[in-house]
Amino acid sequence: MVDSKKVKTTYPFWVGCAAASMASVCTHPLDLLRVRMQMSAEKAGMVVTARDTLRADGPRGLYPGLSASILRQMTYSVTRFGTYEYLKDEIKERTGQKASTWQMLGAATVAGIAGGIAGNPADIILVRMTADATKPLNDQHRYRNCFDGLARVVKEEGAQQLFRGLGPNLVRSVLMNTSQLVSYDWFKDQLKTQAGLREGLVLHAFASLGAGTVATTICAPADVIRSRVMSASGPGSGPLTVLKDSLAAEGPAFMFKGWTPAWIRLAPNTVLIFVFLEQIRKVIDKTRL
Numbered sequence: 001m002v003d004s005k006k007v008k009t010t011y012p013f014w015v016g017c018a019a020a021s022m023a024s025v026c027t028h029p030l031d032l033l034r035v036r037m038q039m040s041a042e043k044a045g046m047v048v049t050a051r052d053t054l055r056a057d058g059p060r061g062l063y064p065g066l067s068a069s070i071l072r073q074m075t076y077s078v079t080r081f082g083t084y085e086y087l088k089d090e091i092k093e094r095t096g097q098k099a100s101t102w103q104m105l106g107a108a109t110v111a112g113i114a115g116g117i118a119g120n121p122a123d124i125i126l127v128r129m130t131a132d133a134t135k136p137l138n139d140q141h142r143y144r145n146c147f148d149g150l151a152r153v154v155k156e157e158g159a160q161q162l163f164r165g166l167g168p169n170l171v172r173s174v175l176m177n178t179s180q181l182v183s184y185d186w187f188k189d190q191l192k193t194q195a196g197l198r199e200g201l202v203l204h205a206f207a208s209l210g211a212g213t214v215a216t217t218i219c220a221p222a223d224v225i226r227s228r229v230m231s232a233s234g235p236g237s238g239p240l241t242v243l244k245d246s247l248a249a250e251g252p253a254f255m256f257k258g259w260t261p262a263w264i265r266l267a268p269n270t271v272l273i274f275v276f277l278e279q280i281r282k283v284i285d286k287t288r289l
Contacts, residue, residue: 010085010089011085011280011281011284012284013078013082013086014078014082015081015082015085015277015280015281015284016077016078016080016081016082016085016273016277017073017074017077017078017081017082018276018280019081019272019273019274019276019277019280020073020077020081020273021070021073021074021077022272022276023269023270023272023273023276024069024070024072024073024269025066025069025070026268026269026272027265027268027269027272028062028063028065028066028069029062029063030261030264030265030268030269031069031130031265031269032053032062032063032064032065032130033046033049033050033053033062033258033261033265034258034261034262034265035127035130035131035227035258036049036053036130036131036133036134037049037257037258037261038223038224038227038228038257038258039131039134039227039228039231045260046258046260046261046264049261050062053133056133057133061133064129064130064132064133065125065126065128065129065130065146067145067146067147068122068125068126068129068143068145068146068149069126070146071122071125071126071146072119072122072123072126074122075118075119075121075122076115076116076118076119076122076123076173077115077119078118079111079114079115079118079119080111080112080114080115080173080177080181081111081181081277082111083107083110083111083114083115084107084108084111084177084181087099087106087107087110087111088103088104088107091103091107101182101186104181104182104185105178105182108174108177108178108181108182109174109177109178111177111181112170112173112174112175112176112177112178113170113173113174115173115177116166116169116170116172116173116174117166117170119169119173120162120163120165120166120169121150121153121162121163122146123165123169123226123230124149124153124161124162124164124165124230125143125146125149125150125153126146127226127227127230127231128141128143128149128230128231129141129143129146129149131227131231150162164229164230165226165229165230165239167238167239168222168225168226168229168239169226169230171222171226172219172222172223172226175215175218175219175222176215176219179211179214179215179218179219180211180212180214180215180270181211183210183211183214183215184207184208184210184211184270184274187206187207187208187210187211188203188204188207191203191206191207201275204271204274204275204278205271205275207274208270208271208273208274208275209267209270209271211270211274212263212266212267212268212269212270212271213263213267215266215270216259216262216263216266216267217259219262220255220256220258220259220262221255221256223258223262224246224254224255224256224257224258225239225242225243225246225255226239228242228246229242
């Protein structure tokens with residue numbers, strides 16, 4: 001019989017990336033609708049945006065930018081999940097105790113910064129590919145795939161443009177990490193101790209649903225500004241200019257534009273990420289026995 005105390009509890013760096021990529025394939029259409037709502041100055045709802053998208057391009061119109069979405073998970077998600085878990089494990093190894101909420105927030109902040117930097121180029125391409133249909137033909141980028149997009153940005157605009165909008169992206173990345181990863185751990189602990197839920201699919205689903213709702217609300221303003229800054233090409237306007245102009249034209253409500261599709265996308269995406277993550281971990285644990 002294997003001594004459970006001797007079984008490793010750390011997991012490979014790629015686990016978070018694999019889970020996030022699987023979830024992204026399932027929820028990409030919702031991400032596309034969110035970006036298009038955020039980019040539009042009109043007050044079209046999610047249903048109208050989906051209807052117009054399907055009328056224009058059919059079901060395939062819901063999947064532009066999928067290659068960029070996968071690339072994003074292979075840069076952003078692998079870094080943020082891997083760094084967060086590594087830092088938590090380091091804290092536990094050094095102190096002999098589980099990381100406190102404040103320590104987890106610190107770890108998530110560092111992981112969010114690292115992930116935001118690593119994923120910024122893919123984010124640029126993803127936003128542009130999903131937002132193309134909202135622009136006049138002359139302003140559309142029409143990238144064939146994520147690699148074509150990266151090559152054309154470097155060739156036509158310069159490599160520095162791959163880090164356009166890095167400021168709001170880092171803010172959004174830190175907010176996402178601290179709200180999603182830390183709140184998942186918090187909800188999971190609370191559901192175990194207060195509701196008596198045991199480790200399993202029900203616990204993971206409820207904890208991740210709570211984390212997705214918290215993350216959507218906290219990240220909404222930074223997400224809208226990030227999308228608008230990244231979608232533009234050329235010198236363009238910085239986040240403060242975008243914020244000022246958008247507030248003048250649309251009022252404070254613009255910061256929560258696309259919240260519904262963002263929640264409809266992020267809540268199930270968060271559920272799928274953590275359910276896939278826990279299942280991958282379970283498989284890895286079995287191979288170690």
